[in-house]
Amino acid sequence: MKNSPIVVALDFEQKSAALDLVSQLDPALCRLKVGKEMFTHFGPSFVSELQQRQFEVFLDLKFHDIPNTVAKAVQAAADLGVWMVNVHASGGSKMMIAAREALVKFGADKPLLIAVTVLTSMEQADLTELGINLTPAEQVLKLATLTANSGLDGVVCSAQEAAILKQQFGQSFCLVTPGIRPSFAKADDQKRVMTPNEALAVGVDYLVIGRPITKAADPLAALQAIYQEIQLNKVSG
Ligand SMILES: O=c1ccn([C@@H]2O[C@H](COP(=O)(O)O)[C@@H](O)[C@H]2O)c(=O)[nH]1
Numbered sequence: 001m002k003n004s005p006i007v008v009a010l011d012f013e014q015k016s017a018a019l020d021l022v023s024q025l026d027p028a029l030c031r032l033k034v035g036k037e038m039f040t041h042f043g044p045s046f047v048s049e050l051q052q053r054q055f056e057v058f059l060d061l062k063f064h065d066i067p068n069t070v071a072k073a074v075q076a077a078a079d080l081g082v083w084m085v086n087v088h089a090s091g092g093s094k095m096m097i098a099a100r101e102a103l104v105k106f107g108a109d110k111p112l113l114i115a116v117t118v119l120t121s122m123e124q125a126d127l128t129e130l131g132i133n134l135t136p137a138e139q140v141l142k143l144a145t146l147t148a149n150s151g152l153d154g155v156v157c158s159a160q161e162a163a164i165l166k167q168q169f170g171q172s173f174c175l176v177t178p179g180i181r182p183s184f185a186k187a188d189d190q191k192r193v194m195t196p197n198e199a200l201a202v203g204v205d206y207l208v209i210g211r212p213i214t215k216a217a218d219p220l221a222a223l224q225a226i227y228q229e230i231q232l233n234k235v236s237g
Helices: 015-022 036-052 067-079 093-102 104-109 124-129 136-149 159-169 196-201 219-236
Strands: 006-010 031-034 057-063 084-088 112-116 154-156 174-177 206-209
Touching (some): 006 219, 084 093
Parallel strands (some): 031 057, 084 112
């Protein structure tokens, strides 16, 4: 079953610790996200190991470079057979279009290509510090518009911006949201947060959840609790 909206963020220093967790997980309950830490430590073979265990992988490397470099990097990600790959929307439309065009040759096998808008760890003061005099929601909308106009599949945003983005770009524009915090979890360094059920209710497609699962005393129980809460809400909602 590939319909679970849960994407577990694997951020571990040790491959053995990550694989220990993965061996308890069921590809029917979640997909996996490999980010900068684990990809830098363990590379493409780590992605392959996860795929061999039947997990679909979101390669979260947030490419941000000149168009030619990003196009080649995205192509390399597609060669790995990942399910989803991302770039930074602030790299601009030329960069995003180059990335999209690099994936055309993969046809139906191409990964979803999405763009990061405003990191979920950022709040108003962080934008002001960068000389951006917009609210996080306004900046997300601006970058999501650039992303949609560049023909990408969707964006990484916080669930707090989901309703306006779905309204603006339609149901098929994919919303991937980190900063998901079940009621039992602490926010850590995330600023624009929402619970899994709240996020799904406002139209989020994929919930990226790391530490509330990976740092839980019983990670499998944490994942199952989140999954069951979502299912219950689906039934009653
Ligand atoms: O805006 C963003 C983009 C990516 N991330 C990544 O998602 C996970 C979140 O992990 P938690 O432990 O649930 O906070 C992490 O890998 C980030 O690199 C994000 O948080 N915000």
